Amino acid sequence: MMERVRLEGLSKRFGAFEAVQDVTLSIFEGEFVVFLGPSGCGKTTTLRMIAGLEKPTRGDIFIAGKRVTQLPPARRNIAFVFQNYALYPHMTAFENIAFPLEAQGVPREEVQRRVREVAKILGLEHLLALRPAQLSSGDMQKVALGRAMVRRPQVFLMDEPLSGLDAKHREEMRAELKRLHIEIGATTVYVTHDQIEAMSMADRIVVMNEGKIQQVGSPKEVYLHPENLFVAHFIGSPGMNFIPLVFLGEGRGFRLENGDVIRHETMERLAVRHGVRECILGIRPEFLSIAASGEIRGNTVSIEPLGYKNLYAVEIAPGRIIRVEDMRRERFSGNVSLAVRWEAACLFDHQTGQRIR
Amino acid sequence: MRSAGKRLASSITRLVREFGETMAEVVLRDVEKRFGKIQALQGITLEVRDGEFLVLLGPTGAGKTTTLRIVSGLEEPDRGDVFIDGVRMNGVAPRDRNCAFVFQNYILYPHLTVYDNLAFPLRSKLWRTEESEIRKKVEHVARVLKIEHLLHRKPDKLSGGEQQRVALGRAMVRNPRIFLMDEPLSNLDAKLREEMRVELKSLQKNLGATFFFVTHDHVEAMTLGDRVAVLNQGVLQQVGTPEEVYEYPANVFVARFVGNPEMNLLEGFLEGGKLHLRGLALTLDLEKVWKGGELPSRVLVGLRPENILLGQGEAVGEVYLVEDLGADKIVRLRVGETLLRVRVPKEAEFSVGERVPYLLAYEKFLFFDPTTERRLG
Numbered sequence: 001m002m003e004r005v006r007l008e009g010l011s012k013r014f015g016a017f018e019a020v021q022d023v024t025l026s027i028f029e030g031e032f033v034v035f036l037g038p039s040g041c042g043k044t045t046t047l048r049m050i051a052g053l054e055k056p057t058r059g060d061i062f063i064a065g066k067r068v069t070q071l072p073p074a075r076r077n078i079a080f081v082f083q084n085y086a087l088y089p090h091m092t093a094f095e096n097i098a099f100p101l102e103a104q105g106v107p108r109e110e111v112q113r114r115v116r117e118v119a120k121i122l123g124l125e126h127l128l129a130l131r132p133a134q135l136s137s138g139d140m141q142k143v144a145l146g147r148a149m150v151r152r153p154q155v156f157l158m159d160e161p162l163s164g165l166d167a168k169h170r171e172e173m174r175a176e177l178k179r180l181h182i183e184i185g186a187t188t189v190y191v192t193h194d195q196i197e198a199m200s201m202a203d204r205i206v207v208m209n210e211g212k213i214q215q216v217g218s219p220k221e222v223y224l225h226p227e228n229l230f231v232a233h234f235i236g237s238p239g240m241n242f243i244p245l246v247f248l249g250e251g252r253g254f255r256l257e258n259g260d261v262i263r264h265e266t267m268e269r270l271a272v273r274h275g276v277r278e279c280i281l282g283i284r285p286e287f288l289s290i291a292a293s294g295e296i297r298g299n300t301v302s303i304e305p306l307g308y309k310n311l312y313a314v315e316i317a318p319g320r321i322i323r324v325e326d327m328r329r330e331r332f333s334g335n336v337s338l339a340v341r342w343e344a345a346c347l348f349d350h351q352t353g354q355r356i357r
Numbered sequence: 358m359r360s361a362g363k364r365l366a367s368s369i370t371r372l373v374r375e376f377g378e379t380m381a382e383v384v385l386r387d388v389e390k391r392f393g394k395i396q397a398l399q400g401i402t403l404e405v406r407d408g409e410f411l412v413l414l415g416p417t418g419a420g421k422t423t424t425l426r427i428v429s430g431l432e433e434p435d436r437g438d439v440f441i442d443g444v445r446m447n448g449v450a451p452r453d454r455n456c457a458f459v460f461q462n463y464i465l466y467p468h469l470t471v472y473d474n475l476a477f478p479l480r481s482k483l484w485r486t487e488e489s490e491i492r493k494k495v496e497h498v499a500r501v502l503k504i505e506h507l508l509h510r511k512p513d514k515l516s517g518g519e520q521q522r523v524a525l526g527r528a529m530v531r532n533p534r535i536f537l538m539d540e541p542l543s544n545l546d547a548k549l550r551e552e553m554r555v556e557l558k559s560l561q562k563n564l565g566a567t568f569f570f571v572t573h574d575h576v577e578a579m580t581l582g583d584r585v586a587v588l589n590q591g592v593l594q595q596v597g598t599p600e601e602v603y604e605y606p607a608n609v610f611v612a613r614f615v616g617n618p619e620m621n622l623l624e625g626f627l628e629g630g631k632l633h634l635r636g637l638a639l640t641l642d643l644e645k646v647w648k649g650g651e652l653p654s655r656v657l658v659g660l661r662p663e664n665i666l667l668g669q670g671e672a673v674g675e676v677y678l679v680e681d682l683g684a685d686k687i688v689r690l691r692v693g694e695t696l697l698r699v700r701v702p703k704e705a706e707f708s709v710g711e712r713v714p715y716l717l718a719y720e721k722f723l724f725f726d727p728t729t730e731r732r733l734g
Contacts, residue, residue, distance in 0.1 A: 038546060166416070167574070171618055175689060179678050182709055194547070200680035200687070219681045236683045238551045286684045286703070302558045304580030307603035307616055308663040308700065311580065313555045319503075321555060325684065 002029040003065070004187040005050065005155055010059035012045050019045045021211040023059070027155075030185040032178075036198040037208035038234070043191045044159055046208070050189060051080050051157050064154050079148035081158045085140045087132040087147075093139075094119075094128040097146040104151075118146045121184065138169045145177075149184070156188040162197065174200060195235050199223065207231050223284075226346065229353040232282050238311070241288070241322040243281040243296070244350065247271040254281070257317035262295045262340075270347050270356050278350035285311065285323040287344040290332050294339035298322070303331055314338065380407040380442050381455075381534030381567040383428055388437035390423055390591075397423045398591045401437070405535075410561050410568045412582035414575060416614070420591040421571040425537050428569060429458050441535065452483070457533040461540040463524030465512040472508040475499065475526050498526045501560070518549045525557075529564070536561075538570045542577065554580055575615045579603065587611050603661075605723070609730040612659050612723070618687055618698045621665070623658045624727070634658060636695035639672060639717075646719040649734035656733070659723035662687065662700040667707070670716030676707045690715060 005027040012020040020042040027033050035043035048054040050061055052073035060069045068076045087096050094115055101111045119125045122142045132140055141161060148156055162170045162177075178201045181188060192198055198205045199219045207214040207222060207230075215227040226232035232240040245254035245262075250272050253263040271279060288296075290312070298314035301321055305311075312324040314336060324338060347356045383405040390398040398420045405411045413421050426432040428439055430451035439446045446454055465474050475495045479486040486494075499505045502522045512520055521541065528536060542550045542557075558581055561568045572578055578585045579599040587594040587602065587610075595607035606612035612620045625634050632641045643652075667688060674690035674697065681703075688707055690697040692715075699715070707713060724733040 167617075168613075168619065175678055175680065178680065179689075182678070196682060199683050219683075223681075223683050233548065237547065239548060284684070302555055302562075304554070304558075305599045305603070306576070306579055307599070308661065313559075323555075 003027070004029045004031070004063070005189065006060075006062040007046070007050070008060045008062070010046065010049060010061065011057050012042070012049060012054060013057045018211050020049070020056075023213055025206060025213070025216065027187060027189060029187055032181050032188045032190065032201060032203045033206060034198040034202035034204070035189065035191045035206045035208060036193070036195060036202075036234075037214075038193055040210075041208040042211040043193075043206075043208050047157055047159055047189060047191045050155070051078055052076050053080075077154040079151055079153040079156050081144055081148050081156065081161045083160045083163055085132075085144035085164075087140060087143055089132050092129050092131055093124060093135065093143045093146075096132070096143050097124075097128075097150050100147060100151045114150050115146075118149045121149070121180065122146050136169075137165050138173055141165065141173060142176075145180075149186070154187065156186050158188065158190045160192050161190075163192075163194075177201065196237065199235070205235075207234065209234075224344065225355070226282070227355055229280065229282070229348055232346065232348070232355075236284060238285060238323045240282045240284050240346070242348075243283065243316065243320075243322065245279050245281050247277050247279060254279075256296065257320055258297065260297060264340075264342055264345075266342070267345070267347055274349065274356045276349050276351075276356060279356065280348040280350055281340075282346035282348055282355075283340055284344065285325040287341040288322070288324045288338045289341075290324060290326055290336050291339035292337070294337035296338040296340065297335070298338060299335055300333050303333070312336075382407045382440075382442055383535060383567065383569060384438075384440040384443075385424070385428070386438045386440070388424070388427060388434045388439065390420075390427065390432065390434050396591055398427075398434075401588075401591075401593055403586055403593060403596065405567055405569050408565050408567055410558065410570065410581055410583045412578040412585045413569070413571045413588055414573070414578040414582075414585055414614070415588035416573055418590075419573075419588040421573075421588055422539055424588070425458075425539055425569065425571050428454075429456050429537050430454050431458075454535075455533050456535045456537050457528035457531065459524060459528050459536060459538045459541045461543050463521055463541070465520060465523055465527075467512050470509050470511055471499075471504065471515070471523050474512070474523055475508075475530055478527060478531050494530050494532075495526075498529045501529070501563070502526050516549075517545050518553060521545060521553060522556075525560075533566070535567045535569065538568060540572055541570075543572070543574070550577075557581065576617065579615070585615075587614065589614075605732065606659075607732055609657065609659075609725050612725070612732075616661060618662055618700075620723075621660045621662065621697055622725075623660070623695070625656045625658045627652055627654050627656065632656075632658075637672065637692045637697075641719070646722045647724065647734075649724075652724060652733060653726055653728075655727050657725040657727050657730075659725060659732075660717060660721060662698040664718040664721040665690075665697055665699040666716040666718065667699055667701055667705070667713050670714045672716070673712050673714050676709050676711045676713055678709060679707050688713075 003026050007023050007025045010023040037043050049056050063076055097115045098111050119128055124142055127139055162173050202219055205222050206216050209230050215222055215231045222231055222235050244257055247254055250268050253261045255261050296316055298316040301313040301315050303310050303312055309325055309327045313321050314324055315321050349356055385401050385403045388398055388401040415421050427434050476491050479491045504522050542553050582599055584598055585602050586596045589610050595611050602615055623634050623636050625632050630643050632643045674692040677691040678689040680687040685703050686701050688699045688701055690699055726733055
């Protein structure tokens with residue numbers, strides 16, 4: 001696979017604030033890479049450094065093998081799609097899309113041809129004569145995309161392009177963007193704080209927090225095998241449940257906060273190998289179920305119906321509430337016991353927050 | 358002047374005490390509200406029962422906030438009545454309605470500590486509460502909301518969730534029986550919103566108070582509400598339990614607004630005891646899919662994404678897109694020109710371009726009249 005973008009030890013400091021710390025990453029041709037994290041995690045700063053809108057304090061950026069760290073944005077052969085589409089209000093959709101080509105002095109017929117080609121892919125053909133004010137927000141975003149696509153850049157950079165849309169449009173555009181990527185296969189670096197967008201669109205997700213990369217992996221990897229507590233909590237809705245355990249020694253199991261002891265050979269072996277006493281069992285709500293004789297006792301606090309499943313909040317120790325998904329229509333209340341699907345459970349070191357494996 | 362004020366204060370205090378001891382039920386009857394040319398609310402009749410968590414759900418501009426403001430007394434209806442515990446409230450000042458209002462933008466006093474922010478409503482001249490009494494109440498509320506350790510901090514030293522809890526606490530100290538909440542969670546990030554959802558729901562149950570809660574987020578509505586009232590363009594569309602609204606939406610608007618991803622809606626026409634779904638090139642025996650009475654010749658058939666099964670059946674579609682949502686996946690299946698949204702378990706593996714058989718769960722079909730958009734049967 002051809003490397004399209006390479007970030008090497010990229011850091012950015014604003015005064016005393018270290019916005020981005022030592023980010024190293026390769027992005028390959030045709031890949032859809034999503035930078036995901038809460039606000040202030042450094043994801044947008046990283047994107048802006050790739051675009052050339054921000055100068056790194058340390059480190060280098062390569063695009064298609066060429067070092068571009070010192071080059072201005074216009075010479076990096078990238079296209080940036082912003083959150084607020086930044087369309088020219090007095091121009092038609094056609095003129096907006098054509099603008100970058102005309103600025104480059106591309107001949108008229110070629111401009112016509114390329115704009116129509118892009119409009120066709122985006123399903124904008126019938127809207128080309130309209131001005132931004134006459135378009136829906138979804139269509140405005142498509143025009144902004146068209147303007148980026150028409151230049152055939154090496155890399156698309158997108159900064160929360162869907163966040164200006166309402167929930168329903170966002171869902172539709174998410175699917176359309178992903179489908180578009182499957183069709184044209186353009187290398188894309190996409191920034192969002194929305195884990196569902198990241199999960200559903202990315203080939204690989206780069207989870208960031210406090211300026212640092214926490215984990216890089218496919219949606220499945222970060223969902224099923226989070227490297228640390230931050231990733232485990234941030235990915236998923238609701239996030240992974242955390243259940244504090246005290247390891248009592250091999251053959252003796254783990255003690256829960258309510259004093260109960262649970263046994264699981266593989267987990268015990270992990271704890272022994274890692275020499276850990278206090279640890280955290282991480283388990284996603286759909287890998288717990290309400291069972292006649294489960295390992296963990298609790299008391300239902302609330303039942304949230306989602307239509308096709310119920311989401312339970314279960315208190316398993318004073319103040320310790322975990323979430324359990326159940327597909328059954330029947331509702332369970334009061335005292336319940338929860339069965340753990342151990343093959344999907346993670347064990348974390350209480351001290352470091354890192355996953356034990 | 359002064360004694361008149363005193364009299365007023367004591368009569369209000371008495372009023373509030375009385376309210377505090379009785380039920381807390383809100384009734385809107387035929388409420389209309391117009392702002393200039395815009396008809397904000399039309400014929401709203403709605404009952405929020407004592408001790409109920411009622412969620413008013415709708416898109417931006419539906420009239421949700423106006424409804425809440427009319428209950429609180431911040432707006433007066435043009436027509437119709439508002440009752441709290443059977444007492445007509447039209448014309449009664451907001452502070453005399455024993456409702457607490459929690460806004461989207463909780464405004465805490467930045468120069469006051471959490472303790473003083475919580476105590477503020479009690480220190481108002483109107484209530485004349487003793488400091489020792491105030492301390493008791495503030496500490497009680499702080500305990501319930503688990504913010505005891507924050508009492509001496511200023512708001513700028515709190516996280517978003519903590520600030521929201523303080524705002525809630527300030528609404529609680531006066532011990533109102535009715536809480537009016539206008540998108541109180543919408544400024545929080547996704548994670549915090551989930552956590553606050555559970556807290557809010559159990560808080561409401563513990564207090565036994567009546568919550569009238571406004572949101573545009575259907576997940577929030579489904580998960581919080583004992584009942585959900587769906588509002589669109591100033592008109593109430595449906596009132597029901599979350600399950601009712603999800604499984605038996607009253608009309609196309611509710612069907613599409615509630616649920617994620619959206620319900621599949623397919624155009625169908627009836628002929629000689631058969632239902633033709635042209636988009637899918639599918640013909641079904643009507644008696645298999647419809648047990649009700651007479652249907653119009655054209656219908657819209659609604660089917661939730663989880664009611665289409667992949668990997669079985671005779672009809673075939675092409676996988677157009679797979680979206681991994683973590684706990685489950687959404688497959689967009691192309692059949693001719695139609696894209697079906699299908700919810701599949703997380704373990705299911707499908708790849709784009711693959712041809713896959715699919716089966717529609719006939720017993721889950723919903724029928725809508727395409728003209729009135731109402732659900733039939």
